[in-house]
Amino acid sequence: MQIYVDTANINHIRHCAELGFISGVTTNPSLLAKEDPSVDIRQRILEIYDLIGGHLSVEVNSTDTNGMIAEADEILSWFPNATIKIPMIPEGLSAVRKLSNKGIPTNVTLIFSANQAIAAANAGATYVSVFMGRLDDISFDSVGVLQDICEIWDVQDYESLIIAASVRNPLHIIESARAGADIATVPYNVIIQSLKHPLTDAGLNAFLKDYQKMTELKSSLNK
Ligand code: G3P
Numbered sequence: 001m002q003i004y005v006d007t008a009n010i011n012h013i014r015h016c017a018e019l020g021f022i023s024g025v026t027t028n029p030s031l032l033a034k035e036d037p038s039v040d041i042r043q044r045i046l047e048i049y050d051l052i053g054g055h056l057s058v059e060v061n062s063t064d065t066n067g068m069i070a071e072a073d074e075i076l077s078w079f080p081n082a083t084i085k086i087p088m089i090p091e092g093l094s095a096v097r098k099l100s101n102k103g104i105p106t107n108v109t110l111i112f113s114a115n116q117a118i119a120a121a122n123a124g125a126t127y128v129s130v131f132m133g134r135l136d137d138i139s140f141d142s143v144g145v146l147q148d149i150c151e152i153w154d155v156q157d158y159e160s161l162i163i164a165a166s167v168r169n170p171l172h173i174i175e176s177a178r179a180g181a182d183i184a185t186v187p188y189n190v191i192i193q194s195l196k197h198p199l200t201d202a203g204l205n206a207f208l209k210d211y212q213k214m215t216e217l218k219s220s221l222n223k
Pocket of ligand 1: 006026028031129131133134165166167168185
């Protein structure tokens with residue numbers, strides 16, 4: 001399972017690019033607005049693309065099919081490798097079909113059920129983004145929904161890649177991988193949290209102390 005970072009924060013994306021195991025970035029209008037509501041969106045998206053160089057999903061803000069297609073054309077004029085993020089509404093599915101017919105990659109967002117995922121796959125979505133945290137927020141078992149979708153994908157051989165989105169904690173990453181998601185898009189703080197383990201820190205401290213002892217002993221013997 002690949003890991004993307006779900007953010008529009010330049011410093012966090014820069015750090016993720018250095019980490020070496022993050023292969024893409026997903027953004028949405030809320031993430032862009034959180035950083036700097038006055039930012040020029042084109043400029044920010046291009047800054048992000050320069051840093052990550054891999055997958056970058058950029059969301060449209062229209063709710064009608066033609067508006068979505070026009071926005072997709074504009075985003076693609078900024079950089080041709082863009083994946084166009086489209087909301088899971090009927091007008092969005094029509095846009096996905098039209099973009100898919102032209103070979104343009106799409107990421108259908110705001111998917112909360114297997115029915116929605118099936119519709120998006122049949123419309124030709126390249127990616128289907130299944131939201132976990134927001135389902136958990138309403139006491140609905142997000143892992144169960146993701147497992148259902150992964151199971152259906154195996155049975156039906158759908159080609160759309162499954163993204164676990166709205167990830168809120170490291171356990172969501174493990175559950176997504178276990179279910180069979182292709183990608184988890186994860187907020188920066190959760191990525192960092194997921195790398196930590198107290199035994200790693202304790203073990204490294206012990207190694208460093210022992211190495212220090214050895215170098216001190218060697219230097220005292222050489223005197
Ligand atoms: O990838 C979708 C994500 O940005 C939504 O996350 O935490 O706002 O539900 P959240």
